[in-house]
Amino acid sequence: MSDPTDPFADIAAALPTFEDDAEAMMSLREQAMRDPLMGAPMDVAGPGEPEEMIEPGGWHTAGYLDRRTGLPSNCPVKSLGQGSDGESFYFLNTLGSVHVLAPNAGKGHIDALFAGRGLYLSWAWPRWSAPKKGLSYVTNWEAEQARQALFAACAYKGTFELEDRVRGRGAWRDDDGSLIYHAGDAVWIAGRWRPPGEYGRFIYPGRPRIGRPGERYEVAGEGSPGDLLFQALQSWNWDRGELDARLALGWLMTGLVGGALEQRPVAYIVGTEGAGKSTLQKLLRLVMNGALVSTSNTTQAGIYQKVRQDSIAVMVDELEAKEDTRTTDKILELARIAYSGDKMQRGGKDGVGQEFAVMSSFLFSSIALPAMDAQDASRMAVLMMRERVKPAKGEKPVDVLKDLGLRDGAKAQAVGRHLLRRMFKWMERWDALRDVMRETLLAAGHEDRAADTFGALMAGCHVALSDDMPGKADLAQWTAWLSADQLAETATREKTWRRCFTHMLQAQPDVYRSYAKKSVAAYIEAWRDKGHVDDVLVRLPEVGLSVSWPKGAPEGDFLSARLFVPAKHPALHTLFAGTPWAGRMAAPGPWAGVLRQMPRELWENGKCDKGLDRKASGIFINLAEALEA
Template identity: 35%
Template sequence: MNEQDGKSGAGRVGGLISAAQQRAKLEAKRRDAVYPLPGQPWNGVPPGEWPEKGELDDTGYLPKDCPVRPLGYEGEAFYFVDTMGQVFNSAANGQLGVERLQKLFAGHEDFLYWAWPAKEPKKMAADPGFKSERVRRDLFSACRARGAWSMSDTVRGRGAWRDDQGGLMIHCGDAMWIDGQLDDTGEYDGYFYPRRPSSFVPWPEQVTQDDNPATELFEILRTWHFARGDVDAMFLVGWLGVAMLGGALDWRPSLFMVGDAGTGKSELFGKNGLIRSVLGKMMVATTNASEAGLYQLVGHDSVPIAIDELEGEDGQDQAQKVIKMARDAASGSVRIRGGQNHKGVEFQAQSSFAFSGINPPPIPPANLTRLVIVEMMPLKVTSNKAPTLSAAETVGPRLLRILADGWSDLEYKLDQYYAVLREAGHNSRGQKTYGTFLALAHTLIGDDGLKALGMPSEQGGDLHKWGEWLKAEAMPELEGAGETWRQAIDYILTSEIDAYTGGAKKTVAQVIDDLKLGRTASEFGDSQTSALQNTRDRLALADLGLYGDVRSGLTLAVPNSSKKIGRALLDTPFGDRGGNGSWKWALRRAPPHIVSKTIDDGSGRQDNRVTIAGRQVRCLFIDLKAYGALG
């Protein structure tokens, strides 16, 4: 072992000792209060006489230092922080009897005997009890004093969050990490952080570049065979940063690992895989998950979610719902689901997802823009044993500390990568998705680490290389993710006309192409004029009109409402069986030289009503020549 390794090892041992000391200090702070024996005074106040002595909390209805704290009310539900640091709901089973009050004050029942004694003090020692109706009265009044309260708006579970000043605070399950120190869970800046099963906490000391595990992690990732090589390895490191910071980020893109058996997916994201060894209990890992199951499992947490075997050959609806959940989680949009007593439940997913599968389900373009696809190729190595990280149990805490220390500079790094990707042709969505991964990977690895790995760095002045490697038109994730009006036109042109021509059905584009190339005239032995009319007749079967001619340019008339078009587009985002699909709204957003709202009716007057298939309908008009010129 060289001198540097010895220093690193000693530093890690010191870090583990320091973390244990912080935990012990917090536990001492939480140590159960010593309450009096039944019937005895406490801090000079006789049992039950705290109201007269003015020993009141800030609501004016509970004793000072009461181990149960009121949060507020919502309808008939009254919410409290119980003695375990969790949210306690009075309406969970419709009553707050003696047993539930004992659960609410679990471990502190002597406080009930002192604050609300059921008998004279001298009788309490032999047979203690408390007046439950008085406890309920004071608890409910205290909640009323606190005001209206909702779990969906104010509860934050495990994960990273922003405080009111934009600073970083991390809910580690059984403790809060704020400004480098561990503190108890509870209320901060109007949010409640309930006590949850413990996760790891940031490393208690700053991590030096020599002891930064991200560089070793990147080198290990290079032993896999990714289609984009180091680019995909960078995305994976960046995903770890997104996974750890979760709810503190404005944008949480996800990953989808695609590869055949034998490409190392399990060794990377499996139960005993590399990523699980980094994230440990922070990550929720499952297979064949449902949206409802994930909602129940994650709740208010902002923790990374890894779902293996999300395949396309079965469970399509279920898979699409989970992918939609990841899409919503990217921006943290509120989702409303049915709850008990016919009351909607708000759920704000703020996790980053990592999917893996051999045959992924079809992913709509809108969802793809929030994902990075990492294609895994057959492994080049001969060993079946995946490489492991040294001191793996400390890797996650050290990486989390690096992210916490780099939080103040993250906005600057994001802007840097957004600018590089903007120059490479990415829209705002592409900038946010790829840029977030790159900025967080940069934060984790550090500029010196990137240089040592031979990757673009700020010091090297070559961050522009990312723009060369990630040009928008070359990204498979962005295929078909253009403007919605383009998508609508393409879907209309590629829709199939429900009539046979030459023994086969043709699409709208094929019928128009036949006219342009003269195939319609030669096929029927007719004049060009008859060929144009024949094409119009065929398009009328699809409820579409055609105006102009091949020489001057053709214009396709698309009705604003049509059952035939709605059925033809059913498998697209624009279809509707009743004929009121959204294609008209998409087309109206096209440039006016591509799609116009009126056409010359032949008399020099502009109108949006034309005759198609024997009926007059209001239409939008696609200039096919202008659209084709877009390439």
């Protein structure tokens, strides 16, 4: 009998087992027990037909074969197709995993494909003894016949590309928008659990199991698992208090079904030593029930090798700010691609590139936030942890996780299953909920990307804590929490063109090292404030820039001046060295394209018409207006 004081007892007791929710899916051992002894007939049933005893090798003449592949209709191995290289033959083996055979596959390779079903091979492709007194008996199985039949089945299925067809563990969307969830050893599709296999256009191979949702939908409210987890998250000393706890909860909810969402917001937790990052990560690992790749000191390739075709979440610890940012940049690039589920390319065997989609939600943590591009920062919520508040002298430390029962791994996992069940239920309304949150943020002054990111986190938090769509009061509270001009992620975020423009003005090039003024900005400020235009006319060309005035405007007038930025110039290439806008020497630099992203009224295309290269192409920037924009 369950403990009435334990809110998790009934949930844990109701967790579905493999047998409870998939009676039709027998274990491999149970399937093997139905295989006949060597030489004996096998019970075989055609579609809608009663079972019939079929002698070894007699399935073909009896008509018990798959009309598309030519394999026995009850074959435990499924052909997927032939690789485009002509050298790879793809199957689902007896465990439902993707298995590849080469053209020279021998008996041992086929044995491995049929592992656990060895007696089936001797029934399907029997090797008969020489007749003795008019009788023959089965002695083994014919590898040559089996290989020919298996390879022919792949050819009949057509070309197979692993990256395009395979969906690993985690959540996905069906063609009709409904949820598909691959738990490793079973697939939730069309409203019920099924064994791993081929469904529609996709392959859902057998993989190590991850947690499935709780059997029953538990209503929200005080004391519910969602509420208890929210209380637990509030026990950390977040910089923005309740808001950061809610955003952390929202990330967890979106991470549970990341592959089924249009956007997968990134969360970055920053916290000093003693803030409790490790404890939080342990709690998240338990609640995610195995649907999480947790790693540290890794690389982009290392993450891909762990995730493969899965859509489960990824947690990267210790992504510290370092002088050499190349590894960090690549990992952040992977998270950026995963945000919208885009595809990326990587090298493959024999020099053949491979393309794959990244569908995981990412969470990072470190002591310091590393340098990152605006395109990466715009896709994440940054949650800052401060050191835990120490109890006053003589007071006993408060252990909120223990008080809530969440230091018990089984109970924490039960919470995760409950929350996953809530996401299953809410997926029917997810798009509508996300749109309500997104529109609320847009009306409050947020740009599209911020509305996508924080709207999804808001929706995830709401699913964990509520059974109904948000009301006006809920939306008003979120608007107050996520004020566009107060939220650190948006209030301090600069557009890329502004960062490029600012760098061009404030960088200190070597050519100015011996001068009193060290930057372009210093010369422009002296001109604007003190009228020193002569220095501008002399010094700016030393870094590839120049100043001019439209026809009819008085020369030297700051308000009408135009700053000419050439599309290519060796001095500008040096000025932008070490930035994403440097480009290659003697080629047009990326800086011109980025600066064209500023408001259209601030610039126009044109040619220098000065100096040695009067035909140099570039852009004219309305200097005074651009500085105020």
